[in-house]
Amino acid sequence: xxxxxxxxxxxxxxxxxLIPGDGIGPxxxxxxxxxxxxANAPVSWEERNVTAIKGPGxxxxxxxxxxESMDRSKIGLKGPLKTPIAAGHPSMNLxxxxxxxxxxxxxxxxxxxxxxxxxxxxxLVTIRENTEGEYSGIEHQIVDGVVQSIKLITENASRRIAExxxxxxxxxxxxxxxxxxxxxxxxxxxxxxxxxCREVAESYKDIKFTEMxxxxxxxxxxxxxxxxxxxxxxxxxxxxxxxxxxGLIGGLGVTPSGNIGANGVAIFESVHGTAPDIAGLDLxxxxxxxxxxxxxxxxxxxxxxxxxIQKACFDTIREKKVLTKDLGGNSKxxxxxxxxxxxxxxxx
Amino acid sequence: MxxxxxxxxxxxxxxxxSVSISASLSRVESPPARADATFKVTMLPGDGVGPExxxxxxxxxxxxxxPVEFDEFHLSEVQNMASEDKLEELLSSMKNNKxxxxxxxxxxxxxxxxxxxxxxxxxxxxxxxxxxxxxxxxPGYSTxxxxxxxVIIREQTEGEYSSLEHESxxxxxxxxxxxxxxxSRRIAKFAFDYATxxxxxxxxxxxxxxxxxxxxxxxxxxxxxxxxxYPKIKYENIIIDNCCMQxxxxxxxxxxxxxxxxxxxxxxxxxxxxxxxxxxxxxxxxxxxYAVFETGARHPFAQAVGRNIANPTAMxxxxxNMLRHLNLEYHSHMVSDAVKRVIKQGKVRTxxxxxxxxxxxxxxxxxxxxxx
Numbered sequence: 001x002x003x004x005x006x007x008x009x010x011x012x013x014x015x016x017x018l019i020p021g022d023g024i025g026p027x028x029x030x031x032x033x034x035x036x037x038x039a040n041a042p043v044s045w046e047e048r049n050v051t052a053i054k055g056p057g058x059x060x061x062x063x064x065x066x067x068e069s070m071d072r073s074k075i076g077l078k079g080p081l082k083t084p085i086a087a088g089h090p091s092m093n094l095x096x097x098x099x100x101x102x103x104x105x106x107x108x109x110x111x112x113x114x115x116x117x118x119x120x121x122x123x124l125v126t127i128r129e130n131t132e133g134e135y136s137g138i139e140h141q142i143v144d145g146v147v148q149s150i151k152l153i154t155e156n157a158s159r160r161i162a163e164x165x166x167x168x169x170x171x172x173x174x175x176x177x178x179x180x181x182x183x184x185x186x187x188x189x190x191x192x193x194x195x196x197c198r199e200v201a202e203s204y205k206d207i208k209f210t211e212m213x214x215x216x217x218x219x220x221x222x223x224x225x226x227x228x229x230x231x232x233x234x235x236x237x238x239x240x241x242x243x244x245x246x247g248l249i250g251g252l253g254v255t256p257s258g259n260i261g262a263n264g265v266a267i268f269e270s271v272h273g274t275a276p277d278i279a280g281l282d283l284x285x286x287x288x289x290x291x292x293x294x295x296x297x298x299x300x301x302x303x304x305x306x307x308x309i310q311k312a313c314f315d316t317i318r319e320k321k322v323l324t325k326d327l328g329g330n331s332k333x334x335x336x337x338x339x340x341x342x343x344x345x346x347x348x
Numbered sequence: 349m350x351x352x353x354x355x356x357x358x359x360x361x362x363x364x365x366s367v368s369i370s371a372s373l374s375r376v377e378s379p380p381a382r383a384d385a386t387f388k389v390t391m392l393p394g395d396g397v398g399p400e401x402x403x404x405x406x407x408x409x410x411x412x413x414x415p416v417e418f419d420e421f422h423l424s425e426v427q428n429m430a431s432e433d434k435l436e437e438l439l440s441s442m443k444n445n446k447x448x449x450x451x452x453x454x455x456x457x458x459x460x461x462x463x464x465x466x467x468x469x470x471x472x473x474x475x476x477x478x479x480x481x482x483x484x485x486x487p488g489y490s491t492x493x494x495x496x497x498x499v500i501i502r503e504q505t506e507g508e509y510s511s512l513e514h515e516s517x518x519x520x521x522x523x524x525x526x527x528x529x530x531x532s533r534r535i536a537k538f539a540f541d542y543a544t545x546x547x548x549x550x551x552x553x554x555x556x557x558x559x560x561x562x563x564x565x566x567x568x569x570x571x572x573x574x575x576x577x578y579p580k581i582k583y584e585n586i587i588i589d590n591c592c593m594q595x596x597x598x599x600x601x602x603x604x605x606x607x608x609x610x611x612x613x614x615x616x617x618x619x620x621x622x623x624x625x626x627x628x629x630x631x632x633x634x635x636x637x638y639a640v641f642e643t644g645a646r647h648p649f650a651q652a653v654g655r656n657i658a659n660p661t662a663m664x665x666x667x668x669n670m671l672r673h674l675n676l677e678y679h680s681h682m683v684s685d686a687v688k689r690v691i692k693q694g695k696v697r698t699x700x701x702x703x704x705x706x707x708x709x710x711x712x713x714x715x716x717x718x719x720x
Contacts (some may be wrong), residue, residue, distance in 0.1 A: 083529070118492035
């Protein structure tokens, strides 16, 4: 135990770009910072704002200091960002995705003991291709009343996401990867995606590879989610399935998420909204951002700290004594955070 | 008289009461009226367990003296029994009979020439634009969400299933999703008409218009326009990913859902899973002239072929719906009540519902319960 205590201090402090976000963003970010401090995690935070600005040439971009910080640290933790409707610029999430080529969205969904849902023992990971597919944004009205949206599937993106999925499975001791598709209907596009997954599976013989139609996955997911492990799929299916799985474990308030980019950049985020109605009132639930932080620690190789913080968080939820309103209690965010900090320190 | 658990209560119970009384009276007084009252229905067993399920339907109909005669056709892409001629024969039979009952025609993933599968082409040729799936919890069978009563209406001729794909350069494939105002309006009107007819309170449009602004935006706009013509029905809309999340957390907030093709496929299957799986949910497809009855979640279930384990419930309930469509009220209730009684008793259940009975045993149990 003593040697464990000394090791973090000797370990290299890693910089992480922190983007608090809007609404409840700042409160939950500071909650996470407190908990990480209580756990002695070797993380030094660099806070940045990513509100879009117009760069030279009129193109919208994120502020240069934010980009520079992220390029240097390679790791980011982001709170919820609001997308103003008539601001003229695209959504911030889209901008971040394009700036850092965040091609993979990873959502581990694990049932939280103590936060009961009708679905128990859920333990799966959805890996979603995040740059192309149905969300390419290429749409046009051909004639009045006829609209065409283009779904784009490319060999490179499909191969890239398949490789990431298998790497993830290997690094996180997962036993199988399932490709989710609709190649019976979209024979060429999903057919290409599936072919690439099959090819990549050849290089990862230690991981079991299966393929399943999207509708079959949905049918089986709500009956028995325990049969799934790692799921890899194109953009739209990923969006739908990852939210479906979040619903199984309790919603977006308790689901972590990570985005992996092409140049080693990884941004972990909470996927819920900014909740402007409770912003600043110390009522927010920091669990989603905290679990995303835990995902981040695992990505950085700091498994001990990750395990400690996750255990403390789950223990607090399981005890049900200091829960925030959305989890069924009526404690404040600060009380919830303090309880987790206390548990983390006790675990040392 | 009968407690109808499918769909809206008020209008339906009144209608069924009057019709079933007169029907049962006429049946009691003149049994041999069958000869001229026989309906001809096109039957398409399809692939996988389709043929077994159709056998169950035929057995039950025979035992119940149901005045329906089936015109069978075997069209299958995977068994090499598909050709243009067969499709034409099937279509002319449909044009005569107007009503069909079918299993799923499986689509192999490899394609020779045409991107559209036979199933899709059939839908387009008959213009079966509306797919209706009845998601009802079965009394006596508990799932995580009980007492569900949803109707899912899906546009099934355009959207993502347009089969328009091409490889622009090697390694880059485009797939076109088409949304038109005419078809969106048509399905929206169908949904609201259906809701009105069945006494439902709310129609929710499911979309992803925040991302596909033009495509799903057009769909949403059409739904909103049509909603204005039905002031008595509440209209809401929800984004598809949120809808999926809400369905697994609180499905009771929904009533009738209307959506384009792909989302319909997803939600049909998700909702079927909520009440017990693909074996218990009936569905049908409508065009302006035809009605095709099938299961709600369409899977060939090839791994069950020959093992006598498939659950005939969905197909039998759909056959009962077909009988109601043909105005054979008495027989419709006879079949659906028998199926529900067997499930409620819980003694004879197929594997998907946690039991050990074979498909045949289940069918026999239904037949035994028809007599009442």
